[in-house]
Amino acid sequence: MTLHKVGRLRRALKRAIRPETFLHRVAESAQRCLWRYAPRCFDWRPNLESIDLDITTRCNLGCFNCSRSVGVAPADESLSLAQLERFLRETAELSWPWRSITLAGGEPTLHPELGKIVERLAAYKRDHADCEIRLVSNGHGMRVQEVLSSIPRWVTVKSSAKSSNRHVFHSYNLAPIDVPRYRNADFRRGCFVAEYCGVALTRNGYYGCAPGGAVDRVFGFDLGLKSLALLREAAVREQFATLCRCCGHFKYNYREPQVVEQATSASWQDALEKYKRKRPVLTLY
Ligand code: SF4
Numbered sequence: 206m207t208l209h210k211v212g213r214l215r216r217a218l219k220r221a222i223r224p225e226t227f228l229h230r231v232a233e234s235a236q237r238c239l240w241r242y243a244p245r246c247f248d249w250r251p252n253l254e255s256i257d258l259d260i261t262t263r264c265n266l267g268c269f270n271c272s273r274s275v276g277v278a279p280a281d282e283s284l285s286l287a288q289l290e291r292f293l294r295e296t297a298e299l300s301w302p303w304r305s306i307t308l309a310g311g312e313p314t315l316h317p318e319l320g321k322i323v324e325r326l327a328a329y330k331r332d333h334a335d336c337e338i339r340l341v342s343n344g345h346g347m348r349v350q351e352v353l354s355s356i357p358r359w360v361t362v363k364s365s366a367k368s369s370n371r372h373v374f375h376s377y378n379l380a381p382i383d384v385p386r387y388r389n390a391d392f393r394r395g396c397f398v399a400e401y402c403g404v405a406l407t408r409n410g411y412y413g414c415a416p417g418g419a420v421d422r423v424f425g426f427d428l429g430l431k432s433l434a435l436l437r438e439a440a441v442r443e444q445f446a447t448l449c450r451c452c453g454h455f456k457y458n459y460r461e462p463q464v465v466e467q468a469t470s471a472s473w474q475d476a477l478e479k480y481k482r483k484r485p486v487l488t489l490y
């Protein structure tokens with residue numbers, strides 16, 4: 206059986222298992238295990254059924270090697286309520302079959318209008334009971350804890366309960382194009398994040414994955430797709446051809462070891478210098 210066929214079988218099985226069930230959790234753990242130990246054996250497919258809504262770049266931690274670069278490239282930018290409503294409108298018009306919608310960031314509890322966002326998603330959840338609504342938080346500090354305690358039970362809260370900004374992470378800011386062995390890789394391939402976490406929406410549009418959107422925020426390629434109708438595998442792979450060149454997660458395809466200290470390669474140093482002098486202006490969604 207070819208890798209492609211194995212991939213198709215794996216994805217079909219995944220679709221057949223209902224989310225939020227014991228079997229789903231077991232399947233996810235098995236998959237994570239395989240991804241961890243045999244990443245080269247996978248043909249990653251962009252997951253167009255799950256989406257991370259990166260609703261804010263605010264964060265109260267600023268971790269080393271953060272996959273949104275909120276520490277090394279701070280900003281106070283949020284997805285507006287109007288943009289969220291547009292996302293829900295597009296979803297309804299296209300009958301887009303989301304299996305999960307995840308509120309992410311930065312730290313999503315620091316979005317100034319989180320309550321209203323949750324309200325809008327409540328209406329969506331009423332009509333789409335099978336779609337899991339999630340919120341991922343660092344769980345750090347009183348303010349975040351307070352907001353988390355007010356999140357309704359139909360939202361699955363995933364708190365990483367961070368107590369510091371040092372963790373074992375992929376070297377996100379160490380661009381593969383700065384490492385000779387990866388320089389000529391097929392960047393359209395993407396990595397496990399594209400399949401595991403799904404696509405993303407930021408204030409600048411849709412991306413094949415959230416870390417890719419964060420690359421764009423700092424480097425300023427302005428590749429965000431401005432309509433859900435444009436979100437297709439070919440368009441996402443086109444984004445990867447540019448974004449994965451700079452995203453350190455790509456190296457995970459080759460089991461590059463994770464790091465604790467901040468790792469920043471030449472391309473990122475250059476982009477961050479420019480970012481400090483003048484932030485790129487990207488078009489809005
Ligand atoms: S808590 Fe999350 S978003 Fe915030 S800096 Fe750490 S990794 Fe990045």
Ligand code: SF4
Binds near residue numbers: 394398415453
């Ligand atoms: S390498 Fe980075 S930008 Fe490319 S798919 Fe993976 S997480 Fe996304």
